[in-house]
Amino acid sequence: MTTSELAQRSLGQRALLGAKRRIMRAMGPWGVFLQGFIEHPVMVGSIIPSSRFTIRKMLAPVNWETCKLFVEYGPGVGTFCRPVLEKLRRDGQLIVIDTNPLYIDYLKATISDSRFVPVLGSAADVESIVRANGHDHADYVLSGLPFSTLPDGIGPEIAAATYRVLRPGGAFLVYQFSAKARDFMAKHFKHIDAGFEALNVLPCKLFWGWKD
Ligand SMILES: C[S@@+](CC[C@H](N)C(=O)[O-])C[C@H]1O[C@@H](n2cnc3c(N)ncnc32)[C@H](O)[C@@H]1O
Incomplete structure (x- = not known):
C-alpha cells in the first residue's frame, strides 16, 4: 500500500470514529445502554442504568480522603463514573x-478527565490491569456485574482476584438484583455489610466486603 493510500485510510478511520462518537452522543446514555443490553443481555443483565439512590447508598461508606485508586467493574455508560470522579481526590485514579x-x-467519547482510565477487558484480569497502570493495590473496587448470569466459574474467579488486589482496609462494593454475589464474596471477605435499595429498577441488594 502506498503512503497516500495509507494516509487516506487513516483519514477514513478518523472520520468513521468521529461519526461514531456523534451518533453515540445523540443516542444518549440510555440509548447506548439499551443497545448494549440488546446485543449482550446475559453480560449486561439490566435494561436501564442504576438509580441515583443506589449510587448514593453504595458509595456512602467510601473514605474519599484516603482513596487513591478506585476500580469499577462493568461501568456500562458511566452511571457511577461521574459521581466517583466528583468525589475522588485530584491525584486519585479511577x-x-x-x-x-x-x-x-x-465512555472514552463522553468523559474527559485525566484521572479516568477506561479499559476494555475482563474484571477477572484486574490484578494485571492495576499493575499496568502503576499501582500495587486498589483502595476500593465497585462491581455492577450481573454475577448470577455470568458464565460458570467467572464469578468466583473475580471475587478471588478482587480480594487479592485490595489493600488491607479496602472494600469490595457490590450491587446486584440477587444475593448470588454474596456467596462468592463470603469465601474471602469475613466482614460483609449488607443493604437494600428499593428505588432502583429492579430493587437491588448492596454488599460491602471489607478486607481485614
Ligand atoms: C448491569 S450492567 C452495569 C451498569 C452500570 N454499572 C450501572 O450501574 O448502571 C453490567 C456491566 O457489566 C459488564 N460486564 C459483564 N461481564 C464483565 C466482566 N467479566 N468484566 C467486566 N465487565 C463485565 C457488562 O458489559 C455491563 O456493562
Missing part, C-alpha cells in the same frame, strides 16, 4: 473495566 467495546467507546 480505572473502569468492561468487556463491551460499545460502552468503553462511549
